[in-house]
Amino acid sequence: MAKNYYETLGVDKKASKEEVKKAFHKLAHKHHPDKKGGNDAKFKEISEAYAILSDDKKRTEYDAYGQTFAGGQPNAGFNDFDFSQFTGSNQGFQNFDFSDLGDIFGDIFGGGARSQGRPRGRDISIDLELTFEESMFGIERKVLLTKLSTCDTCSGTGAKKGTELLTCKTCQGNGQIHETKKSFFGTVSVTRVCTACRGSGKVPKEVCETCHGGGILRKQEELRVVVPSGIDNSEVIRMTGRGEAVQGGTPGDLYIKIHVKPHPKLFREGNNLITELSVKLSDAILGSEYKIASLEGPLSITIPSGISFGEVLRVKGKGVPVSKTLRGDLLIKVSIAIPQKLSKNAKELLEKLKAEGI
Secondary structure (H helix, E strand, O other), X not given: OOOOHHHHHOOOXXXXXXXXXXXXXXXXXXXXXXXXXXXXXXXXXXXXXXXXXXXXXXXXXXXXXXXXXXXXXXXXXXXXXXXXXXXXXXXXXXXXXXXXHHHHHHHHHHHHHHHOOOOEOOOEEEEEEEOHHHHHHOEEEEEEEEEEEEOOOOOOOOEOXXXXXXXXOOOOOOOEEXXXXXXXXXXXXXXXXXXXXXXXXXXXXXXXXXXXXXXXXXXXXXXEEEEOOOOOOOOEEEEOOOOOXXXXXXXXXXXXXXXXXXXXXXXXXXXXXXXXXXXXXXXXXXXXXXXXXOOOOOEEEEEOOOOOOOOEXXXXXXXXXXXXXXXXXXXXXXXXXOOOOOOHHHHHHHHXXXXXXX
């Protein structure tokens, strides 16, 4: 079950960054493990929540998808904390200036978490509008996106064509740099991605002239989107790896939110389609032929004699496509139009029917 970070800190989803910070300070003071009555597990839990909600990008991802996409767990690196610098007294905690907590947690939760896996590009979300018929039968669309993509010239290496890649001298080819920082927790070990080689451990001897050694560049890219049949309004299609690229890592994902235009006559209800039909009183009594709307166009149906108001007729296999061979049904809700005005002749005929008990 996904964690509710807002509930963990006791703040509203619309809480400002300042309100989130104040809530964290209050709970951190209460649950710090070196305090009397402190709770180590609770302290880690609220620290994890703060690490996400205090970061604009992570908070946006969490609000949209219920998780973040930086790779690894938000509390990775927490086990490296040294709590030995605290005493049992809470005096130091009361006088401590928490203003630099964002930087500390940014290093520990952000950089530390990312360093345990390959870097990951940003996710992208777009909207796609479909007609009712397109959503029913599926369609293939081409969309043009401007995003960070892998350089075609160097295939993402950042090196000039035909030149070799050298071991990065900054990180000695590890792709990561280990640092020790001092914080109010004590001495903290932090691992971050090497900025010289961007985590690859290799640097080009000569840089690519197209991307200037970055391996990625912003450009327009045409993508083919296959919309499956029977997709519903507000559903989301996820295209793995079609988000923004990042050098030495995996690209993010593309999320496509579907918006279906309403049909003037047809309404969806699960795998069935619903339409309404008003028939004349005489046709309801005697029966008749009517044309109704369907996904394939106008469809002729038979109104049986003696049909009742509110009765539902069913046309099998004319509803929502469930698979290549299976479809829901088309349901027709019948209403009977009662004439507001009658001719003299019509009244006489109805009087005769009434006399016969009809």
